[in-house]
Amino acid sequence: MNCLYCDTENDVLMETCVFCGAPLHQKHPERSEMVYIEMCHLPFNKLAALHTYDLLVLLRLVRKERSQNYDLMRSAQKLSNSPSIDQEMLNYTEEQYKLYTKRMKVIEGILIDRMGYKPERIDDNLLAKLDSKVKKFENRKEKCLNG
Template sequence: MKTCPYCGSPVAKENEANYYECDFCMIQIKDAEEDGSRKTITFRETADEDDLFKTTPELMTFHTFELLSLLRLIRQKRSVKYNELYRKAKADEITGNTASEESREDYRFLTKKMNIVENILLQRLGYIPDRLYDSYLTKYLDKIKNGQKNKSKMNIFKEV
């Protein structure tokens, strides 16, 4: 029997677009579960450089752990870029040159991406993590993995 992945209620196909409708949650569901199973969440355990160029709507679909990993990557790259700009500015004082516009643009880009990811995390977590140490990310990942192991099925309450 197809069930809602959120509340466990039985669902039926509602329309030709192959959506299921949950009367209790009052939502349309693309992928219903079987017999009260909970929704399976998939995510990557790391972020990569390609993620820097994802749009905001794409980033909003990322798992929270992926966003935390991405935020850590962005902050590292931004810090490197800041130090590079600082060194260039010091050298420019001596030579009379100005820091390259490309470096400034990279720093601005990383700052904007950092703001986007921080704001998505703020909406989800209620705060922006100050520092993302290995220990923090490892504990977070362990909690996710342990939570997925203990997934019990939901009780199914049929209409009377």
């Protein structure tokens, strides 16, 4: 079995590479077909196993959801004296805002561990550049395996 990191040949029964010490039976994360907002509720270890591209897309979704919940919370607070807005609704909007804030921080923390920073803005341009780099890497990797 070859090491994914240094390409050193290792015995199949070994757990770590004899050259670099990397785990041999661990696979690199693969991109998901679809990223959706509910994925932010995955436990930390499952989030950490997602591809960096998927984490960026998920962070973009979570930030958008958080922003919408903030706007809803502020509107509910402004209308809190109105009989149509009860305390339950106000509490719910605050809980949702806090929930998505925490989820956002978890995803940002994973990205900081991987990239050394968290992107302030995740736009289509950033995602397109990363997508291009990932595809180039996958093509090179495929050529190495086949040739």
